[in-house]
Amino acid sequence: MKMKNFAVIGLGRFGAAIARFLEKEGGEVLAIDINPEIVRELEHDYTSVVEADATDIETLSNLGVGDVDAAIVSIGTSMEAGIFITLLLKELKVPLIVAKVRSKLHEKVLKKVGVNLVVYPEEDAAQHLAKKLYWPGYSELEMTTGLSMVEIRAPKSFIGKTVAKLKLREKYKANVVAIKRKNPIIDENEQTDYEEKIIAPPVAEEKFEAGDSIVLVCSDDKVDKFKDMK
């Protein structure tokens, strides 16, 4: 299911950027910051930007934060404020909480209080730059030609069918670059688990199996079609 409603708390460089991207992708974004100057600066950039104290549960509740699909906590200055806000978001039953973190300790603490996902913006940016330096063509392809490389879960309707039979290239102008397959294992502790095997590039006769993920290159305007397939 596609997420539509987001709250972004803390509008520093990272928070402001994520709010802008989410809105560009068609999401409804409620952007919140405690600093009136930041809010004033950004008020023309987003549909909904408010000056508010996110450490107050009543304020969050009145703003409708309890109804969002996901909240992004991007507080750079105070680790304590981030932890407290996460607790309030949990209390408001926000289904997905994402937080910007700076250290492993910070990550550990936030996960303990209920953050579902963490991001290390500096580390992610560094990784992206390293990739770009080693493989200059990668991001250029993504940015300039309207093509995206995406990983999607194989819809149930694909299972048991071959790559050739699905005719993805003809129907959706999409090329299957790789299939990520889950191979069931029982680990040393007698636990059920799986190992991921990458089949790249798959042959036309390769049949999709339950649990597969597909890496596709396809035009931007067709990507959503795959995301909504059952």
Next chain:
Amino acid sequence: MNSKDKIQIHIDKGKFYFSSKKYEEAIKEFKNALSNDKDNAEVLYSLAVSYETNSDYDLAKEAYQKVLLIEPEHELARSHLEKMLEK
């Protein structure tokens, strides 16, 4: 045969089916085991993994969340759930 043995048989059968990629059958066995021991985090975890490998992602998510409610320190369940939420 006492009920503990019966539960163990369902778990063993479930694991056998799981490793043979017969996920529907594995799910049935793990559910049977849980019907006699509903808060068994290990069986719930096996059920969650079976749902995930069978492309039943919503059910898998729910089952991983249940494991974490019972056993908040279950690192495998946490990492599987996080990986699922990323997609």
